[in-house]
Amino acid sequence: MQDLDSLVAVGDSFTEGMDDPTPNGTYAGWADRLAAMISAHRRDFRYANLAIRGKMLQEIVDEQIPLAVALKPKLVTFCGGGNDIMVPGSDPDAVAEVYEIAVADLRAAGAEVLIFTGFDTKHTPLLRSLRGKIAIYNSHLWSVADRYHCRVVDLWSMTVLHDRRAWSEDRLHLSPEGHRRVALRAAEVLGLTPEDKWNAAWPPLAGEAWMTQRRQDLKWAREHVVPWIGRQLRGGSMGDGLAPKRPELTPVHADHR
Template sequence: MRGWDSWIAIGDSFTEGLSDEAPDGGYLGWADRLAGMIAAGNRDFRYANLALRGKMLAEIVDEQVPVVRSEKPDLVTLCGGGNDIVTPGTDVDDIADLFERTVIEIAAAGSQVVIFTGPDPKPQPLLRRVRGKVAIYNGHLRAIADRHGATLVDLWAMDVLRDRRAWSEDRLHFSTEGHKRIALRTADVLGLPATTDWRDPWPPATPVPWLRGRQADLAWTRSHLLPWVQRQIRGTSMGDGLQPKRPALAPVSDPADGTNAVV
């Protein structure tokens, strides 16, 4: 297993950690959880998370990649393009072309690059409409990993993420349990030891009465779908005015204090 003394995570809400709530009111997410696992075996390890919700791939490239070029960390995780894909009129091939150029640039700086396919959005009513675009984009990402030696974490292949309990109430982001399983899957790909298996089956689900399900759908439409549509129309983002939660490489805090958590 290769050791890493530094890791910069770049991307959008997936890597920022929505909706895995932390005790301090912020978000943990798979990346913070994985950082805790790496730090447990390396006291010299430093970690930065530049990801921000709502970021398009071009914004990730313009705002976050320059930090990677400057710092030249041992490890870089890159996940982006999802917000582009759900935006009407975007071309998946163009998104993939920018992604590939970004992977080449990061790898040229000497960092190990880890990329992620998109998960299967079939369980979610809003995201399933772009399932075909996600599948095409994933094909590009697998080819990019093969051409440039990037490490690939295949979220589409994770059957456990097809369970709705892996998703948060907004039906756009992963739940705490979803993030935990993604952290474990990424650790598995990187050869890190873990005490639990991301493949563990979900416990039996409690059936939801039809009326309660429709009430939940209505509440979701009001609380999440309509605001999302309004942001699309206005060209605004959930991340407008926000700053990254870990903008510079720094030691990972003791998971016991709630800032990071070991899975």
Template sequence: MFRGEGRPAVHGYDSWVAIGDSFTEGMGDMAPDGSCVGWADRLAELMAVQRPGFQYANLAVRGKMLAEIIAEQVPLAEEAAPDLVSLCGGGNDIITPGTDPDDVAADFDAAVARLRAAGSEVVLFTGPDPKVQPLLRRVRGKVGIYNGHLHAIAERNGARLVDLWSMDALHDKRAWCEDRLHFSSDGHRRIALRTAEVLGVPVVDDWREPLPPEDPKPWLRLRQDDLTWTTTHLLPWVARQLRGESLGDGLTPKRPQLTPYAVDRTHHHVF
């Protein structure tokens, strides 16, 4: 069902440029053709349904460090000067050993100030609470420090903030995909709903809706799942870290130009 179909324009945005890394590219939320959907595309489709002519670009590429986002994507968003820019970055820096969240936050702050100076409204995202995931749990303290900076950055620059840490629905493992690094389709759907709420975009569904009870898995099955994850996802991730490689090497943005979002009513992914 298309939320907003047949209604007058109900939000105040004519254009949006989404910048960032795999979170905004949409990894973990896959379309039937194998492409990434993600919270941003889901929300953009809803906004386009509600406001004909709505323009959207998604410059995010998986694996990008904050310095790369600032060098490659922020200038394009500044030049386009859309009504709205979404910025989520620094997560790949935070999970890298030896990085200081204070330094990452200082760079992030400067980027937000640039985007605001260009005249765009900016929406930011805290990191989610990684306690539920074994790989990310080890950097929970760094994520918490970084999140504190993000709250201050949003207040200082007059930006909006989507607090992923406080979303109880994301504390459920079913909100995450098999790699335990990215969100599942339902996780992305709920984040899109939460972002719509922050931006004042009307929706029907509620991101707070509890997940149905889950049947507990036998201990042996859990250990088998852990082994599969270790060989399929953890070891390749460690190997890429050691080689200085990224999943995004050689990739280009999926929506590199600010163009009208064409709503496909036969293959839509609105909530």
């Protein structure tokens, strides 16, 4: 995309950048890292990030999509629906219908759209039961991408993210290295040629005893999964009261190049 002079990122915690902390107390994440890569090639490039942790898809559509349209960027990155899919009893077909309406609005406004599929949860305890729903949702996203001529970052096929080092302690959000890998993949999809490879092999990792892994799984479920489900069922969110970290299109500094 030779004429890529502006990018607006919309979404939830994945796009906000949890858990990729910066020295100033905010999060960087794949979107900030991608923006820095693009800026290195185009100095007039501007970037906004409207994503807020915990947002459900309808909230993203109602609160962020109109702002993105108003900013009139060349490209919008759009990842959403994961929080909806994780709610017990949710319908991926219905979630995809909401997603498509938002893509149609963005395309009608003249923006290119970069779509992100859901992750493969095969290697995540408890969450692996969601694989079927995520696969159905992903199929819809590929169809939406085809209908509206969108590029796709296929997170499902990124087997490099199956390594636990790609994830933070809560296993719900990427680690800094996980975010870096996604940024590299997104840059590749956009036609850039990063020096580093997103699918480079991880260094060898010493194995752990089966019992130790199971204890860690139980601790993780107790401290992270159960509280998350409780918040969703109560209608609460980690992002309640938070504002976007980067609400306007502004030049990108070299922090994450």
